[in-house]
Amino acid sequence: MADLMFDYQFRLILIGDSTVGKSSLLKFFNDGKFVEVSDPTVGVDFFARTIQIPSGPRIKLQLWDTAGQERFRSITKSYYRNSVGALLIYDITKRASFDHIPVWMNDAKRHIEPHRPVFVLVGCKLDLVNNGASKREVTEEEAKQFGAEHNIFTVETSAKTGSNVELAFSAITQEIYQRIKSGEYQMEEGWDGIKSGYSHHSASIDFNNYIEAEPAKSCC
Amino acid sequence: MSDSEVEFESADEGSQGGDGWEIESDFDLPDVKPLSVESKLIGPTLSALSNVSDKVNTEQNFKRENENTKQSEKNDASSAVAMAQSKLDKLVVNNDNCTQPGPKVSEVVQNEIKQTNTQGWGGWSSGWSVNSLLSTASALTNQVSQGITNVIGAPAPEQLASVDKDKEIKDLKEPKVNDELTEESSESILDTNYFLSNVSQITKIVETTGSKIISGGLDTLETVGKKTLEVLQDGDPGLRKKRAIFFQNTEKINLSQVLQEAKEKAEVESKQNNQVEIRKGYAYLLDSFQGLIHLESLELLSKQCQMKLQTVLLSYSGTQLTDIQDKLDQIKDLCYLDYDDDEKIMTIEEFKNSLITCINQISTDVKIEKILRVSHLIDEKSNKEFDSEDSIHDEAISALAELTAAAMELFYKLGEMIMIDTQNQLVTVKAEKLSLLNESVCCRIRFIANKYASLLTKYDADGTSNNISDVYLESSNSSSYIQDAAQLLIPILQLSVI
Numbered sequence: 182m183a184d185l186m187f188d189y190q191f192r193l194i195l196i197g198d199s200t201v202g203k204s205s206l207l208k209f210f211n212d213g214k215f216v217e218v219s220d221p222t223v224g225v226d227f228f229a230r231t232i233q234i235p236s237g238p239r240i241k242l243q244l245w246d247t248a249g250q251e252r253f254r255s256i257t258k259s260y261y262r263n264s265v266g267a268l269l270i271y272d273i274t275k276r277a278s279f280d281h282i283p284v285w286m287n288d289a290k291r292h293i294e295p296h297r298p299v300f301v302l303v304g305c306k307l308d309l310v311n312n313g314a315s316k317r318e319v320t321e322e323e324a325k326q327f328g329a330e331h332n333i334f335t336v337e338t339s340a341k342t343g344s345n346v347e348l349a350f351s352a353i354t355q356e357i358y359q360r361i362k363s364g365e366y367q368m369e370e371g372w373d374g375i376k377s378g379y380s381h382h383s384a385s386i387d388f389n390n391y392i393e394a395e396p397a398k399s400c401c
Numbered sequence: 402m403s404d405s406e407v408e409f410e411s412a413d414e415g416s417q418g419g420d421g422w423e424i425e426s427d428f429d430l431p432d433v434k435p436l437s438v439e440s441k442l443i444g445p446t447l448s449a450l451s452n453v454s455d456k457v458n459t460e461q462n463f464k465r466e467n468e469n470t471k472q473s474e475k476n477d478a479s480s481a482v483a484m485a486q487s488k489l490d491k492l493v494v495n496n497d498n499c500t501q502p503g504p505k506v507s508e509v510v511q512n513e514i515k516q517t518n519t520q521g522w523g524g525w526s527s528g529w530s531v532n533s534l535l536s537t538a539s540a541l542t543n544q545v546s547q548g549i550t551n552v553i554g555a556p557a558p559e560q561l562a563s564v565d566k567d568k569e570i571k572d573l574k575e576p577k578v579n580d581e582l583t584e585e586s587s588e589s590i591l592d593t594n595y596f597l598s599n600v601s602q603i604t605k606i607v608e609t610t611g612s613k614i615i616s617g618g619l620d621t622l623e624t625v626g627k628k629t630l631e632v633l634q635d636g637d638p639g640l641r642k643k644r645a646i647f648f649q650n651t652e653k654i655n656l657s658q659v660l661q662e663a664k665e666k667a668e669v670e671s672k673q674n675n676q677v678e679i680r681k682g683y684a685y686l687l688d689s690f691q692g693l694i695h696l697e698s699l700e701l702l703s704k705q706c707q708m709k710l711q712t713v714l715l716s717y718s719g720t721q722l723t724d725i726q727d728k729l730d731q732i733k734d735l736c737y738l739d740y741d742d743d744e745k746i747m748t749i750e751e752f753k754n755s756l757i758t759c760i761n762q763i764s765t766d767v768k769i770e771k772i773l774r775v776s777h778l779i780d781e782k783s784n785k786e787f788d789s790e791d792s793i794h795d796e797a798i799s800a801l802a803e804l805t806a807a808a809m810e811l812f813y814k815l816g817e818m819i820m821i822d823t824q825n826q827l828v829t830v831k832a833e834k835l836s837l838l839n840e841s842v843c844c845r846i847r848f849i850a851n852k853y854a855s856l857l858t859k860y861d862a863d864g865t866s867n868n869i870s871d872v873y874l875e876s877s878n879s880s881s882y883i884q885d886a887a888q889l890l891i892p893i894l895q896l897s898v899i
Contacts, residue, residue, distance in 0.1 A: 223766055224817030227694045243694070252821050259701055 187231050187378035188238035191357050192245065192263055193350075196285045197270030198278040199249030202305035205340035206270065207246045210350055215341045222248040224256050232354060240354050241378060261292030265366065265374030266299035266353045273304040273324075273337060274315040282327070296374060299360065300333040301353045308339035656885050657697040660684050664693075681795070683802050683875050687882075692806025696886055699813040702820060703889035706896040713899050729895045735832035736891050746851065747844035749780050755841040759834040762827070764818035772807040776845060779804060783852050790860040794868040797853035798875055801846060805879040808842045812886045816893045828898045835894070839887040843880045850876030 195203040204222050209215055211228045226246040233239050245264065247257040261267075267289040271278040282302065289298055304324055309315040321337060328335035334352045338345040360366045361375065368375050664684035687693060710729075717725055747755065753776075756769045779800040787793045815838075819831065850872055857869045 220768065223768075223814050225698065227691055227698075229691070229694075253817070256702070256817055256820060259705065260698075 186239060187241040189358075189361070189378055190241040190243055190376040191265050191354065192243045192374050193266045193268060193353060194245045194247060194260055194264040194289070195268045195270055196247055196257070196289060197249060198272070198275075198281055199251075201249065201270050201272040201275065201278045202340055203249065203268075203270045204246050206268075206303065206305055206338060206346060206349070207244055209340040209343055209346050211244075213343070215343075221250060222246055222253075224248055224253055225260055232351060234351075234355060234358055237358060239378070240358065242350065242354065258288075258292060261289055263373035264289075264293060264298065265296065266301075266357055267293075268349065268353060269300055269302045269333075271302070271304055271319065272306050273317055273319045274306055274309055276318040279304075279319040279323070286331070293374075296372070297365070299353055299356045300331070301349060301356075302328055302333055302335040303349045304335075304337040305340065307337045307344055308341040311339075655697070655700050656882065657693050657700055660687060660693055660696070660882070664688050681799070683798055683878065686799050686802035687806055690803045690806030692802065692809045695806070695809040695813040696882075699809065699816050699886060699889045702813070702816045703892050706820065706892040710892055710896050710899070713896075725899065728898055732828060732832045732894050732898065733891050735829060736836055736888065736894070744847075745840075745844050746848040747841060748848070749776060752776060752841055752845050755837060759838040759841070762834040763815055763831050763838075764822060766818050767811065767814045769811065772804075772811050772842075775803055775807040779849060783849065783856070787856065790857060790866065790868060793853060793856050793860070794871060797849070797857075797872045800849050800853070801872075801875050801879045804842070804846060804849065805882055808883050809886050811838075812883075812890060816890050819890065819893050819897055822897065828894055832894055835887060835890055839884060842883050846876055846879045846883070 195207060197203055199221065204219055204226065205216060207226075207228050208219075211230055225248065228244040228246065229241060230244070231239055231241045245260050247253070247260065267286075269282050269285055269289075271282055273279075286300060289300070302324060304319060304321075306315070310317045324335045324337070327333075334356065336345050336349050336352065338349055340346060357366065357375070366375055368377055661684075664682070664687075667682045667684060681689075714722065714725065753773055756773065760767055760769050782796060782800065787796070815835070853872050854869050857866070857872065860866075861868065
């Protein structure tokens with residue numbers, strides 16, 4: 182259950198090949214637990230979590246976990262449009278899943294247009310490489326190079342140990358917030374990528390007054 | 402690029418093949434009133450017609466006043482009419498020889514349409530496109546009516562007369578004109594004396610000419626309309642995409658929106674009341690159990706299917722269309738609940754068995770573990786000891802919201818599976834089972850409400866508290882949300898039979 186108080190809501194979408202670990206990543210981020218066996222995602226699943234940007238606003242992340250399976254593609258595509266950011270997920274032990282990343286990225290770009298989505302590139306299953314259970318098929322350098330070319334943040338994670346999971350989500354959230362501050366992103370009627378939260382229902386100036394006025398009992 | 406990537410891309414291409422899917426992914430279209438478009442399209446017809454009839458009336462009056470003065474005047478009028486009509490014809494068929502308003506109108510139309518096309522119906526910005534269609538439509542109609550007004554109203558009679566007088570007289574005199582009424586008029590012109598003495602005859606002629614103008618005007622407008630449609634249909638056969646956009650706007654306001662607003666309102670109110678802890682109302686709880694987001698997503702799927710359905714239906718006609726519509730109606734009827742027994746309740750075992758039966762017939766890919774777990778937990782919680790009346794009330798509201806949210810999620814997942822399921826021979830069975838599923842959840846909701854109400858009764862023997870009615874209120878709300886959500890599955894099911 183997400184907290185009630187938040188300043189903004191961002192909608193993020195997780196995309197990538199089937200079985201790369203999108204749902205596991207999200208489950209860990211959401212519950213802090215790793216699920217050993219999970220069914221393939223049917224269509225799109227939803228999660229929500231509120232995070233606090235250090236000395237910044239509280240952000241409710243509405244996370245859309247998409248099915249990687251081809252048969253769901255027509256459904257998952259509908260969810261791109263109302264997203265402000267996309268986590269591009271690949272499996273570091275599976276070359277093909279990394280090779281497909283440009284396809285996923287272009288798909289997202291095309292559907293989120295004219296908004297410029299924030300991407301992060303997330304490699305999954307770092308634990309399998311670290312404990313020697315699987316061979317690494319994508320090097321960290323390759324991923325970094327891809328990130329540098331497209332100017333996106335890259336990170337390798339493990340949903341089993343929880344390593345870097347938090348970082349992946351906070352990085353994309355920070356970047357979106359930066360773009361709001363710079364004025365690139367604005368809340369728009371008819372676009373659900375970014376929404377203002379509960380504490381924005383009253384204009385921010387009123388909200389500040391309200392906080393200040395409270396001790397003096399002058400409010401209401 | 403590896404082999405697998407090639408495969409991947411081509412598969413991707415395949416999935417988005419030209420099936421009109423693109424447009425349907427734009428589900429968040431702003432509300433547009435389709436009626437206004439219609440009225441704009443009809444507007445010019447009417448105004449043009451009134452222009453025509455005004456003209457006729459003026460001529461008739463004019464004629465009556467001056468009937469015994471000059472025949473040439475009449476010739477002027479009829480030649481003006483003929484001139485107007487021929488100009489109209491030119492305007493309509495976009496004849497190259499025509500110098501004035503004709504090309505102007507069609508140019509404007511085509512420019513506007515071009516603009517519309519470049520903005521793209523399939524792009525993200527359908528809101529834009531709709532607006533631009535509207536402005537195209539209004540610009541077009543303005544141009545058309547302006548053009549018609551110019552042609553009919555503007556030219557000076559003497560100017561028209563001097564140009565076409567000779568031709569007109571010749572036309573009128575021609576004996577081979579097969580129209581009976583026209584023969585009468587030519588007779589009258591041949592004999593001036595007879596003409597002067599026969600007042601009723603001349604009125605009749607004017608009337609005839611008037612009706613000729615009107616019917617000519619109608620033909621003209623028909624041609625204008627055809628041309629307009631032709632241009633509008635350019636790149637959009639049968640206006641499918643454009644119609645699809647308007648169809649979906651006729652829908653009522655989304656349930657999820659209503660609930661969202663209710664939730665926000667409650668939040669703001671409790672904040673204004675300076676409450677330290679916000680009392681967690683039904684709408685808030687429904688949202689926090691992910692009920693709203695699933696409902697919203699189900700609405701999205703439903704809309705997409707509805708639009709696709711309209712598009713598909715447009716490609717049928719005649720008996721084929723009737724057959725399909727019968728089939729669709731049959732599915733729709735199967736999905737509606739009979740309210741024979743609104744007292745029916747289900748125990749947790751019955752509920753489980755019913756759900757298993759339903760799911761096995763609809764889609765085994767959808768998991769019912771979650772809703773069963775939720776239902777089970779609710780049951781357990783309702784058996785524990787409560788320390789106060791308010792805690793029973795809060796628990797009841799939370800239970801209702803949680804089960805409703807789980808039902809929304811289940812319906813949404815079923816919708817997704819029905820959408821991608823290619824085996825459609827069992828669609829009537831699916832519809833029946835969906836109806837049963839719907840009923841089962843509602844029975845369960847009722848069970849929960851009854852249970853908590855009886856718990857509350859113990860605390861509230863004299864019936865002064867609102868808690869019981871509050872629980873029943875939210876229980877009935879839950880049932881109607883669930884039924885509304887179930888009905889969102891109808892277009893998805895319908896689409897799967899086509």
